[in-house]
Amino acid sequence: MTTAPTAELPAAFAExxxxxxxxxxxxxxxxxxxVSYELPPLPARYADAPELLERVQECQSPVYAxxxxxxxxxxxxxxTAPEEAPTTRGFASILAQGLTGLTAQEVLDLPDDLPLMFGLTKSVSLLRLNGMAGMLTRAKRQVREQLAARTV
Known part of the structure; x- marks a missing residue:
């Protein structure tokens, strides 16, 4: 497993x-x-319109982001992730804490193997780590789509 030096990660993710x-x-x-308890609640604009969120198919639990x-x-x-899926909520919380506040370019520059950098490969299944990777992949794609829509 390749682990980037802390200096290469944005501060929130490094911490x-x-x-x-x-x-x-x-x-x-x-x-x-x-960390799963630190997942911020959805803003009202999403809580009242869940169709705006995208289902993360890689997650076994119903996760929307x-x-x-x-x-x-x-x-x-x-x-959003169900409370009865604390591992998945934990991954969503890590991403919410780490991605929020970054620039679009910083998000796009994150290493794709970020989920492997937390030392959890022996604690949780690869399937669950793939769920976090799926969340990150979607976040990057959504950033690219929004940036592209602004240049049209």
Whole structure:
């Protein structure tokens, strides 16, 4: 597994990654569960219009997400995942905390193997890590689509 040096990751992701890597491997799943409680609620504009969110098919649980790029090029990532799926909620929370506030270009520059950088490969299944990768892939695609729509 290739792990980028912390300096190559935006600060929020570097801090989260370091938090996971600093605890013993056996405690990382517990940390992920704690992070799951930090998933921000959806803004009202999405809570009242769930059709605006995109289903993340790679997740076993029903996860819906949307990435916004504001006029200044700053990203906000919104997601919802059931409370009975704390691992998935934890991944969504990591992305919400890490992506929100980045520029569109910073999001696009994130390494595709970001989900593997948290030291969770022995704590959660590859299928669950693929779910986080699916969320990241969608976020990047949604950013690209919004940027392209502005140039038309």
């Amino acid at each position: 989260l990654r370091d938090a996971f890597l600093e605890v013993p491997e056996r405690d990382r799943l517990q940390l992920l569960l704690e 949307f990435t916004e790029v504001d006029d200044a090029g700053v990203v906000a990532f919104h997601a």
